[in-house]
Structures are given as structure tokens and as C-alpha cells.
Amino acid sequence: MTAAPPARVALRGDLLDFTAAPAWGDVDPAGVRFRADHWLLIESGRIAGAVPGDQPPGDDWLKHEYPGRLILPGFIDTHVHSPQLDVIASYGSALLDWLDTHTFPAEARYAEELVAREGAARFLDALLAHGTTSAAVFPTVHKVSVDTLFEAAQARGMRLIAGKILMDRNAPPELVDDVAEAERECTELIGRWHGVDRLAYAVTVRFAPTSTPGQLAMAGRLCTRHPGVYMQTHLAENRAEVDWVRELFPEARSYLDVYARNQLLNDRSVFAHGIWLDADDRAALAGAGAQIAHSPSSNLFLGSGLFDWRANIDAGVAVSLGSDVGGGTSLSMLRTMADAYKVQALRGERLTAWVALHAATRGAAHALRLAGEIGSLEAGAVADVCVWAVAVGSVAVQRDNLARGLHARLFAWMTLADDRNLVDAWVAGIRRA
Known part of the structure; x- marks a missing residue:
């Protein structure tokens, strides 16, 4: 058996997940859910919800702040x-x-x-x-x-x-x-x-x-x-x-x-x-x-x-x-996504960051019949959550500074990032990496 997670944990950062599958080629799909500067609330290893960053939970929550970091499903x-x-x-x-x-x-x-x-x-x-x-x-x-x-x-x-x-x-x-x-x-x-x-x-x-x-x-x-x-x-x-x-x-x-x-x-x-x-x-x-x-x-x-x-x-x-x-x-699933883009480019297609990220999170969870447990930041899901730095190193930082729009930032992250960009990995509400 695994150790019990802390009763209440709150992670502050930029939350990103999906509410629906993105359409092929659409760089601005409605199914992308991006909540800048929010607290992700985790109770007993499961996601309890999210609130804006200026509405912190009470003193009975163990708080971790990740300013400017992405928080995604594992x-x-x-x-x-x-x-x-x-x-x-x-x-x-x-x-x-x-x-x-x-x-x-x-x-x-x-x-x-x-x-x-x-x-x-x-x-x-x-x-x-x-x-x-x-x-x-x-x-x-x-x-x-x-x-x-x-x-x-x-x-x-x-x-x-x-x-x-x-x-x-x-x-x-x-x-x-x-x-x-x-x-x-x-x-x-x-x-x-x-x-x-x-x-x-x-x-x-x-x-x-x-x-x-x-x-x-x-x-x-x-x-x-x-x-x-x-x-x-x-x-x-x-x-x-x-x-x-x-x-x-x-x-x-x-x-x-x-x-x-x-x-x-x-x-x-x-x-x-x-x-x-x-x-x-x-x-x-x-x-x-x-x-x-x-x-x-x-x-x-x-x-x-x-x-x-x-x-x-x-x-x-x-x-x-x-x-x-x-x-x-x-x-690295980020390296895998970057290679998937190259495969599609050789076929004359263009793979968006959204389709790739969805396939590695909510899409995979749906295909495995596990959508209620993993792959999203929905309330009730198990708190398998990873925190990422969007850019590591001078080249990536400059690219991120010049990116216009969320998809451009996330595509550059998907293309340039690797395990060095991982800040923390939480599994069922316990920090494991």
C-alpha cells in the first residue's frame, strides 16, 4: 500500500487541460481550458476544484506556489x-x-x-x-x-x-x-x-x-x-x-x-x-x-x-x-509529441500542440476508459499533476518571450522542452518527482 497523501494541498500556477477533443488543425479550439494564476485544490489525493490566485484557501491547506509555471495532468x-x-x-x-x-x-x-x-x-x-x-x-x-x-x-x-x-x-x-x-x-x-x-x-x-x-x-x-x-x-x-x-x-x-x-x-x-x-x-x-x-x-x-x-x-x-x-x-512524452509533429509534416499535415497534448492526457484517458480518474484537472479526478517550466535556457526563454498567443507558446514548449522543464510531479496528491 502507498502512503496516505496530505489531507489538503493547494498548487498555484497556470492550469491547463481539456474539456473536449480539439479539432484537427484548429489552433484556438473551445475545448482548451486555460486558467492563468489559479489554485488547484487537492483533498485526500483527489482534485477538489480550482479558485483564482487572489482567493487563496485557508491556513489548513498546504500551499505550493509555482508562479508562471504550467500545471497539467500527468x-x-x-x-x-x-x-x-x-x-x-x-x-x-x-x-x-x-x-x-x-x-x-x-x-x-x-x-x-x-x-x-x-x-x-x-x-x-x-x-x-x-x-x-x-x-x-x-x-x-x-x-x-x-x-x-x-x-x-x-x-x-x-x-x-x-x-x-x-x-x-x-x-x-x-x-x-x-x-x-x-x-x-x-x-x-x-x-x-x-x-x-x-x-x-x-x-x-x-x-x-x-x-x-x-x-x-x-x-x-x-x-x-x-x-x-x-x-x-x-x-x-x-x-x-x-x-x-x-x-x-x-x-x-x-x-x-x-x-x-x-x-x-x-x-x-x-x-x-x-x-x-x-x-x-x-x-x-x-x-x-x-x-x-x-x-x-x-x-x-x-x-x-x-x-x-x-x-x-x-x-x-x-x-x-x-x-x-x-x-x-x-x-519524454514532450519529445514524443515533437516527433509526432515531424511525422505529420512528412505526410503534408500539421499537428497542433492541442491535438498532441490531448492525445497524451484526456484523449488517452478516454481511450483507456479512465476519463474519470486521469487525464484532466476535473474535480473528482485523481491528483496526478505535473508542474512545468515553459522555457528553460536562453534560447527557449527568448522564444517564449516572442511567442504570440497561447498555442504559439505551447507549441514552442512542446518542441523545445524535455525532462529539464519538469518542476514537480504529483501522483495521487503526493509529490514523487
Whole structure:
């Protein structure tokens, strides 16, 4: 169990969140809620409301003043690999080579409890240091990697979604298990962790090529037997991967159809990447209420392709953001947003700061069915809140001084900022970073 938060905390600064999804390309949408110089009131770990800065709460409130700082909901990373911090910034591979050369050796080490425990703590502390307070995480195939990750998240009071990776073919022997063993371990982990404090289990299929039809069917059974669990996997990240899936599953219409045939497409499904999809795939995703966890830094670094964000939102598909470390190059969701802008620019589109920020806060919360808990500064939400300096360093300060309008300031912040801009991170009303 985590420590109890202070009874009453008040944070003074410039509050920013969303009341509605911003439209594509609109730099002045009605759904942006900016409250300059306000007190954010937190009682027993939840947001109680907000009042103007010249109306301070009483002496029974613990007050923290952040003049000129932004106060936002903590970021939500919907796709990230905890053990892959060990291989971040490794040279020279496309996706399938990357797995064999870098990812699988790193994940094999997490069979050892000490490695898994130290790795979980390092990973979660690094998330918090980058302003991410909630995440959907891939640990490894090892049960101990899941237990230690959940234990560490519970100790920090974080909202975490995770599950044992499922692989029973096309991977090193030390990283595969059989269907019966995997089902037994997943069932035990669901019973131990799902719904405990702020933790949730995700049936975690690495990707279709590393699961036999029998294992995919078992994963679908787990989702059916345990209502409320999530499902997370990879989808259509790389063309060679898509071709491989076609060879392995010739009966399926598409890569997505492999999952749909096994009851793995639902409103709690998080599909990482989703670059190489067609209109029928997007319609199926939208119809199921599933989401795409767009991972732009990884897509650029591994040369996987350019995600068509606008086609997905036009089709009604929810789009959130994932750092995808270690294929991605930073745990910072700000760096991830900046790379998302570059991906869209290469497609001839322009991603506003509002669409990007919404996807990392309220939009992700809605897609995860957690809008009442995280992603906003609404009264009643858990007080996962981060305080940011808009500009750090002479160049950024000058850029901020010259910016005209709120979007211009926030776009420059999104483009130039990183973990150095984080002032404080509060998780359920407790200052954690």
C-alpha cells in the first residue's frame, strides 16, 4: 500500500487541460481550458476544484506556489517497454533485426528477480522524472517481471496497466513458454493484481508472429473470462512484419483480422503503431472502440513508416501516444509529441500542440476508459499533476518571450522542452518527482 497523501494541498500556477477533443488543425479550439494564476485544490489525493490566485484557501491547506509555471495532468504513455531502457539508443536495425539483436537479449535478463526489481524501479522513476504518471507497459515473458513492476507501481501510487508477454514461437528458447503454462501464470497474475489499488492487467500478446494460433486463442479466452482486463499488442508497424503475418496467417484478411478472429479486438484493446492499415481495418478498430498507440519516435528511429493520424481520427479511431522505449529514443512524452509533429509534416499535415497534448492526457484517458480518474484537472479526478517550466535556457526563454498567443507558446514548449522543464510531479496528491 502507498502512503496516505496530505489531507489538503493547494498548487498555484497556470492550469491547463481539456474539456473536449480539439479539432484537427484548429489552433484556438473551445475545448482548451486555460486558467492563468489559479489554485488547484487537492483533498485526500483527489482534485477538489480550482479558485483564482487572489482567493487563496485557508491556513489548513498546504500551499505550493509555482508562479508562471504550467500545471497539467500527468502524461499517459500508452505503449512502452520497461526492460528496453537497457537498449535505448542502440545502433542500426529495422524492427525484426532490432528484436533479435537488442530486445530479446535485454528481456532475457529479466528472468532474474534482482534484475527485474531494479529495472522496474529505474523505469518507473524515469517515467515520473519525465512527467508521465500513468502507462501501459510491456514487461517480459517472465512472471517475476510483472510482479516486480506492479509492486513498484503500487509503492509509487501510479496508475499502471501491464501483463506478462505471450510468446510461444519465433523467439529465443529462454523467452517462450507453452500455452498451458502461460494461461496458468496469466490467471494467477490477474487474480493477484487486476483491480488492486491503481493497477490493471493487460493480456499482452507481443505480436502475432510470436504466438501460435493456440496461444492467440488462449489470449482471447483470458479476455473473455476476465471482463475489464485490457489487451495490448503490436500491429502493422513495419512492412516486412506485415508480410510475415500474411505468410503465417493466410486465412486472415489482414493483420488486424488475426486478432479479431481470436476475440482480441475490443474496447480495451491497445494496438501499438498501426501504420500499415487500410480503410477496412480502421473501420473495424473504430467499431470495436479500440485505440492506436502512435509511437512516432520509434517509427522514425527504426524507419518503420509514417502514421496517418488524420485518416484514423476521420474514421473514428482513438489515437493516443506511446514512447515505445527502447525503439523510441526518450521516455519524454514532450519529445514524443515533437516527433509526432515531424511525422505529420512528412505526410503534408500539421499537428497542433492541442491535438498532441490531448492525445497524451484526456484523449488517452478516454481511450483507456479512465476519463474519470486521469487525464484532466476535473474535480473528482485523481491528483496526478505535473508542474512545468515553459522555457528553460536562453534560447527557449527568448522564444517564449516572442511567442504570440497561447498555442504559439505551447507549441514552442512542446518542441523545445524535455525532462529539464519538469518542476514537480504529483501522483495521487503526493509529490514523487
